[in-house]
Amino acid sequence: MTKRVVLIGHPVAHSLSGAMHRAAFEALGIDAGYELWDRPPLALADAIAEIRGDEYLGANVTIPHKEKVVTLVDRATEDAHATGAVNTITREGKRLIGHNTDVPGFRAALDALVGKQKMPRQAVVLGAGGGARAVVYGLIAEGFQRVVVFNRHLHRAEGLARFFARSAAHMELRAMPWHESIIEAELAKSKVLVNATSVGTRSDESPIPAAVIPPGLVVLDLVYNPPLTRLLRDAEAAGSPGMNGELMLLHQGMAAFTLWTGQPAPVEAMRTALQAAREEAADAAAGES
Numbered sequence: 001m002t003k004r005v006v007l008i009g010h011p012v013a014h015s016l017s018g019a020m021h022r023a024a025f026e027a028l029g030i031d032a033g034y035e036l037w038d039r040p041p042l043a044l045a046d047a048i049a050e051i052r053g054d055e056y057l058g059a060n061v062t063i064p065h066k067e068k069v070v071t072l073v074d075r076a077t078e079d080a081h082a083t084g085a086v087n088t089i090t091r092e093g094k095r096l097i098g099h100n101t102d103v104p105g106f107r108a109a110l111d112a113l114v115g116k117q118k119m120p121r122q123a124v125v126l127g128a129g130g131g132a133r134a135v136v137y138g139l140i141a142e143g144f145q146r147v148v149v150f151n152r153h154l155h156r157a158e159g160l161a162r163f164f165a166r167s168a169a170h171m172e173l174r175a176m177p178w179h180e181s182i183i184e185a186e187l188a189k190s191k192v193l194v195n196a197t198s199v200g201t202r203s204d205e206s207p208i209p210a211a212v213i214p215p216g217l218v219v220l221d222l223v224y225n226p227p228l229t230r231l232l233r234d235a236e237a238a239g240s241p242g243m244n245g246e247l248m249l250l251h252q253g254m255a256a257f258t259l260w261t262g263q264p265a266p267v268e269a270m271r272t273a274l275q276a277a278r279e280e281a282a283d284a285a286a287g288e289s
């Protein structure tokens, strides 16, 4: 029986995960497919019920369902429990286990971006959704001492800060209102900026004005499609090193692949497929404009 893995999100059409995982299954001769399921919030519970079937290896979960899915699985692993977000589901019999491979994915990307420099201690995070939860948890685990979270709807950032209150008891984790002047003041004191909003995915916009980016800030944009977002172009112009979300995507995908199959992920096949899918998406977008 051909096994099935699905990506449940809304929307999902922009995702590059399918190309990456199909290439991985093929490279290891695993008879499995990867399907994109666009499911609005009201259809989420039915989608989760469906993947309890024997033909499913598991699933990925993306925008906007990562937090809601925690309540729909039978057990959450430590990373999923600690972040309150699930991006990967495995099946043990009829039981569903929720994992969060965005956490190791984010840490791998941050390590690569910081390189040989000493890991900084102060960060600003834009966004307070499922991706931001993996980011904040990763920053706490990396030993950051001050993390400030800005979100368009402040109550969500406040909820995130409250959620992490215990794991962040030894450091300063704050939610602040989304005002340009406050963001600018915080960026001036920070070494790392992470964009965990979806701004930049659908249009050539940056979540913040170019003028507030100080030189030398390390900028990680979780958005990976398009690869060169307005935020990353502005960062480059300001003399700040940047990276998009592709490496994080690759690493979270590698961890998910191993959870589904029990096998080490074929990293080169996945990386090559990801690059090809990204180039194809860029060509398609250029054709549209």
Ligand code: NDP
Pocket (backbone or CB within 6 Å): 062, 063, 064, 065, 066, 102, 105, 126, 127, 128, 129, 130, 131, 132, 151, 152, 153, 154, 156, 195, 196, 197, 198, 199, 201, 207, 222, 223, 224, 244, 245, 246, 248, 249, 250, 252
């Ligand atoms: P969610 O839907 O959970 O959260 C979306 C976030 O974006 C919220 O903080 C929301 O703010 C904010 N936002 C949306 N539109 C705007 C806007 N116009 N102005 C300001 N803020 C806005 O999504 P996720 O957290 O799952 O994903 C966020 C982004 O990160 C996506 O682009 C996703 O693709 C990317 N991502 C990439 C990963 C990777 O591996 N590279 C892994 C995880 C995520 P509000 O709460 O106010 O609505």
